Amino acid sequence: xxxxxxxxxxxxxxxxxxxxxxxxxxxxxxxxxxxxxxxxxxxxxxxxxxxxxxxxxxxxxxxxxxxxxxxxxxxxxxxxxxxxxxxxxxxxxxxxxxxxxxxxxxxxxxxxxxxxxxxxxxxxxxxxxxxxxxxxxxxxxxxxxxxxxxxxxxxxxxxxxxxxxxxxxxxxxxxxxxxxxxxxxxxxxxxxxxxxxxxxxxxxxxxxxxxxxxxxxxxxxxxxxxxxxxxxxxxxxxxxxxxxxxxxxxxxxxxxxxxxxxxxxxxxxxxxxxxxxxxxxxxxxxxxxxxxxxxxxxxxxxxxxxxxxxxxxxxxxx
Ligand code: NAD
Ligand code: UDP
Ligand code: UDP
Numbered sequence: 001x002x003x004x005x006x007x008x009x010x011x012x013x014x015x016x017x018x019x020x021x022x023x024x025x026x027x028x029x030x031x032x033x034x035x036x037x038x039x040x041x042x043x044x045x046x047x048x049x050x051x052x053x054x055x056x057x058x059x060x061x062x063x064x065x066x067x068x069x070x071x072x073x074x075x076x077x078x079x080x081x082x083x084x085x086x087x088x089x090x091x092x093x094x095x096x097x098x099x100x101x102x103x104x105x106x107x108x109x110x111x112x113x114x115x116x117x118x119x120x121x122x123x124x125x126x127x128x129x130x131x132x133x134x135x136x137x138x139x140x141x142x143x144x145x146x147x148x149x150x151x152x153x154x155x156x157x158x159x160x161x162x163x164x165x166x167x168x169x170x171x172x173x174x175x176x177x178x179x180x181x182x183x184x185x186x187x188x189x190x191x192x193x194x195x196x197x198x199x200x201x202x203x204x205x206x207x208x209x210x211x212x213x214x215x216x217x218x219x220x221x222x223x224x225x226x227x228x229x230x231x232x233x234x235x236x237x238x239x240x241x242x243x244x245x246x247x248x249x250x251x252x253x254x255x256x257x258x259x260x261x262x263x264x265x266x267x268x269x270x271x272x273x274x275x276x277x278x279x280x281x282x283x284x285x286x287x288x289x290x291x292x293x294x295x296x297x298x299x300x301x302x303x304x305x306x307x308x309x310x311x312x313x314x315x316x317x318x
Contacts, residue, residue: 010034010072012115014065014106015079017044019185020120020178023222024077024229025049029057031230036071040064043082048185065102066094069109075233076117078106081155083122084190085148085276092150099154100161107165116172118233119162121242123179123283124152133284136177136242146278159242172237176229179246179285183222183305184312194219197257198306198313201266211275213254216282220247221305224298231294239293246285247298256302263306 011028015021016037021044028035034057037049041062052058063069065080081098082088088095103119110117126134127142142152165171182194189195200207228245251259257270290296 008033009074010036012036012038012071012073012076013079014038014077014102015044015081015120017041017046017048017060018079018083019044019048019183019187020181020222020225021077021079022048022185023183023226024079025052025058027226027230029055033057035059036061036073038063038065038069039080043084043087043187043190065105066097068105071109072113073109073115076106076110076115077120077229077233078103078117079120081120081151084187084192085151086189086191087187088151089147092147095150096154099151099158103158103161107161107171110171111165111169116174116233117162118174118176118229119158120229121159121175121177122151122155123177123244123246123285124148125156125159125177126283127152128278128280129283132282133248133286134244135286136244136289143278148278163240166240173240174232174235175241175243176232176245177242177285178225179220179244179283180217181220181222181225181246183309185222186309188313188316193217193253193256194306194309195313197260198264198310201260201264201268202310202314204266204268206271207257207261207268208273209253209257209270210273210279213257213270213272214252215275215279216250216252216284217256218247218250218284219256219302219305220245220298221300224300228290228294228296231296235294243289243293244285244287245290245296246287247302248285248287249302250282250284251302259303259306260310263303264310
């Protein structure tokens with residue numbers, strides 16, 4: 001759909017060359033908007049948006065959100081931040097800076113140009129949760145000095161900044177707490193469980209189960225997530241969140257490994273490796289708010305989403 005100039009929005013997506021950001025940009029362009037993708041290419045890649053090369057409504061700017069950014073936009077989706085443990089622990093100080101300084105700069109920008117602003121927060125704000133499933137009212141159980149803290153506490157501080165800019169300066173904010181998401185364009189070497197298992201299964205290498213494999217996660221397909229993000233951005237100023245976005249169907253890592261083996265037809269064996277520090281035992285979103293307020297819930301079954309993801313990796317691994 002190409003919109004008329006008067007209802008076409010100019011939208012900034014930070015982290016737009018990453019996994020989630022690139023799918024979000026696809027959808028926003030399909031809706032007829034103009035998109036400015038700002039990314040420092042730390043974990044993202046121009047390859048994720050190369051199919052949009054020369055798109056007349058997409059502009060790319062290589063920039064670090066820790067530095068001020070002066071542009072004129074109607075909406076801001078703030079996704080810039082490495083998301084996988086391997087990447088965010090590579091330079092933990094930079095990770096905290098990206099979340100905190102990045103939020104300050106994007107909020108300052110939103111304040112100046114009076115733009116609506118969305119924050120990609122995370123289920124990690126709940127830490128290793130003592131409440132299951134996690135509703136938005138739960139304050140979390142986060143280790144402030146552990147190896148995951150740069151990400152968890154950075155994202156928690158970003159939420160604080162969003163709500164203070166909302167209360168103090170009247171900004172129209174949307175904070176979503178995103179749970180584990182997977183799909184095409186995940187980084188093959190980011191160490192996340194879905195990409196690891198698929199790459200291992202496709203290359204016939206052992207599937208690495210950390211710990212006993214009984215820990216749980218719930219996996220949301222990226223198209224479902226992007227639909228939830230955009231729906232949230234379209235709400236009126238009284239809706240700030242935080243709202244959980246994720247798929248509430250829970251799987252153990254053993255169950256995930258077995259499904260990947262079945263869908264790939266691989267004969268890889270399962271091997272056990274030590275459980276990483278502070279690895280949450282279980283995680284599953286309570287999405288009652290997303291259902292009630294946004295009328296949103298995921299619709300892609302894990303087996304279907306895995307098939308598309310396996311197709312994507314099959315072209316890269318073999
Ligand atoms: P990703 O690593 O693929 O994308 C992040 C993007 O941000 C990359 O393109 C990276 O180059 C860019 N970036 C990093 N630091 C930057 C900086 N200082 N300045 C500018 N750009 C920078 O990760 P993703 O999975 O697409 O995650 C996107 C967002 O969603 C992140 O904020 C993440 O915390 C959040 N999130 C993702 C998940 C998930 O399961 N994928 C879950 C919860 C939250
Ligand atoms: N900022 C930005 N782009 C803008 C406006 C502000 O990057 O268009 C940055 C600016 O560098 C500042 C931060 O956002 O450090 C916070 O802005 P705010 O106006 O809230 O605070 P102040 O400038 O008063 O410190
Ligand atoms: N995991 C695993 N094998 C792997 C990678 C991860 O068993 O090769 C486990 C990991 O210990 C965690 C779960 O899978 O319990 C999800 O890990 P991921 O890094 O994908 O996400 P997060 O821990 O951030 O939810």
